Amino acid sequence: MKAIVQDGYGELDQVLRLEDVADPAPGAGEVLVRVRAAPVNGSDWHLMRGLPYLSRPITGLRRPRNRVPGLELAGVVERVGPGVGSLDVGDEVFGWCSGAFGELVAVPEGQVTRKPANLTPEQAAAVPIAGFTALQAVRDRGRVGPGTRVLVTGATGCVGTYAVQLAKAFGAEVTAVCGAAKADLARELGADHVHDYATGEPPGGFDVLVDLYGNPTLRACRRLVRRGGVVVFVGGTGGRWFMGTDRWLRALVAAPFLGFRARPLVHRDRLEDLVLLRDLVEAGRLRPVLDRTYPLADLATAVEDVRRGRVRGHAVVTP
Numbered sequence: 001m002k003a004i005v006q007d008g009y010g011e012l013d014q015v016l017r018l019e020d021v022a023d024p025a026p027g028a029g030e031v032l033v034r035v036r037a038a039p040v041n042g043s044d045w046h047l048m049r050g051l052p053y054l055s056r057p058i059t060g061l062r063r064p065r066n067r068v069p070g071l072e073l074a075g076v077v078e079r080v081g082p083g084v085g086s087l088d089v090g091d092e093v094f095g096w097c098s099g100a101f102g103e104l105v106a107v108p109e110g111q112v113t114r115k116p117a118n119l120t121p122e123q124a125a126a127v128p129i130a131g132f133t134a135l136q137a138v139r140d141r142g143r144v145g146p147g148t149r150v151l152v153t154g155a156t157g158c159v160g161t162y163a164v165q166l167a168k169a170f171g172a173e174v175t176a177v178c179g180a181a182k183a184d185l186a187r188e189l190g191a192d193h194v195h196d197y198a199t200g201e202p203p204g205g206f207d208v209l210v211d212l213y214g215n216p217t218l219r220a221c222r223r224l225v226r227r228g229g230v231v232v233f234v235g236g237t238g239g240r241w242f243m244g245t246d247r248w249l250r251a252l253v254a255a256p257f258l259g260f261r262a263r264p265l266v267h268r269d270r271l272e273d274l275v276l277l278r279d280l281v282e283a284g285r286l287r288p289v290l291d292r293t294y295p296l297a298d299l300a301t302a303v304e305d306v307r308r309g310r311v312r313g314h315a316v317v318t319p
């Protein structure tokens with residue numbers, strides 16, 4: 001099969017190559033999925049460059065542990081391994097995996113489920129990880145409910161497009177922070193108010209700040225939320241070693257003195273959340289924002305376009 005392979009960290013147009021590799025075979029409890037679409041997220045540029053360095057014990061010290069990148073997909077089950085009970089050949093599925101930027105991938109049965117009926121594979125592929133992150137930030141860490149006043153930074157990105165919709169679905173009053181060029185998208189997603197980050201800090205007093213972009217200082221966080229309010233730390237900027245996660249740790253120490261509650265999020269891939277996201281999509285309460293698709297060979301361009309903010313919501317690669 002054809003797949004993108006990566007044997008080192010560095011400039012993406014130099015380290016990502018389209019190659020012929022052996023077809024994967026499904027092991028016990030696995031299905032072989034023919035990939036229809038695999039999304040590119042804001043974090044892919046960092047992951048593919050091996051950043052932050054702190055993550056390398058997990059992702060691979062000198063080169064990626066997984067030679068074929070890509071962590072989520074939508075596709076069709078082509079073969080089932082021994083012991084698989086819930087899926088069959090021909091099922092259209094979506095979920096998370098390791099090696100989505102190839103034509104075929106073997107995936108544990110519990111990591112994929114039936115694709116939302118009302119989405120194309122390209123749209124469905126954009127749901128899992130950005131959806132998990134937004135859901136766990138808004139529901140679990142932010143505990144957002146009816147009337148909660150929520151501020152979302154990075155609101156028009158891969159995660160933010162879901163965070164705004166989910167906060168609205170849970171009854172919140174949402175202020176979205178994004179660039180002026182995407183203010184219309186934030187409003188389409190349901191944001192009650194939109195703030196252009198180029199005009200400085202928005203007025204404070206929010207119950208919950210869902211910080212997806214990761215740039216307000218801890219003092220700015222204090223100004224943005226009311227006394228006793230919650231800051232959910234999701235994204236990080238700056239610093240090749242920690243990429244903002246040091247700020248999360250400082251927040252945990254300093255928050256009691258600054259008067260807010262700090263809740264960092266490391267999202268978890270969970271089948272029950274994938275099923276919930278599918279239910280919300282099928283009920284018309286949540287939709288992926290898919291901007292454009294790229295052939296597999298153009299993965300590096302897709303990652304660069306997302307990183308440069310040229311994409312509204314998601315870009316997906318179609319092997």
Ligand SMILES: NC(=O)c1ccc[n+]([C@@H]2O[C@H](COP(=O)([O-])OP(=O)(O)OC[C@H]3O[C@@H](n4cnc5c(N)ncnc54)[C@H](OP(=O)(O)O)[C@@H]3O)[C@@H](O)[C@H]2O)c1
Nearest residue numbers: 042043154155156157158159179213235236265266267309
């Ligand atoms: N903690 C976790 O478990 C977890 C999981 C997934 C992702 N993440 C992190 O979450 C973050 C967001 O990921 P993503 O995939 O949604 O990224 P993305 O698609 O690249 O979105 C970036 C967003 O940030 C906005 N932005 C750009 N420059 C900004 C600035 N100077 N000030 C404020 N906002 C600015 C962009 O707005 P414009 O396009 O309008 O400029 C866009 O809305 C990343 O840091 C990623 O690593 C964390």
